[in-house]
Amino acid sequence: MSGYRKTSRKMPARPCPIAENEPIEIHKMWRDRRGNALVFALKSYQGRAFFDLRTFYTDQDGILKPTSKGVTASPSKLPEIARALVKALERARELGLLMDEAAE
Template sequence: MKNRAQLGRGREASCSDLDTHSNSLPGSASATHVSGPLAEPIEIAKFWKSARNRRQTIVLTLKAYEGHAFLDCRLFDTNGDGQSVPTAKGVTVGMTQLPDFVAGVKKAVEKAHELGLIAGDV
């Protein structure tokens, strides 16, 4: 049986059409036990780790493991063949914690904007 870090391994991910804008994350689900909707992982967003680092991407994916849904925020590296492969670096967030996670990220964006660390509208 694969562990969470191994889920999705072997699946080729292309960095050619990376979206630089983050997609809205879905609202929280009341049930965390999943049977059908996440039979396959659903990629939500993919973006470069930084403007200067074009070998690593951050990928947000909705997945299920042993019937429990979660958001996987994973760092991917580019291997010698040019394929994007998952690393052990990442965090998983269960569906019950997803609204709190999103609220925390929103607060971080607002604070970074307030401090002048990012430009534009929030």
């Protein structure tokens, strides 16, 4: 990350299309058989939008609850994240780590 430096400047405020208490769930998938799931969402906090990939667990009442384990990033990083996932998928295929995709 050469050339990266923190500044005290704040980005100009602009309206966020995502309500703070209403995240937009993009995708949900089971992580394991114990009731843990991965949830991909777009959220906002203090007027700033972000992408959130978080592990959720199933509580005793069968309700999915978020854990502290997750990743957040600016929406501007989504294209780079997508490219990285494509590379990981290609490499996993090369290494024979994926089952026959027809079975998925």
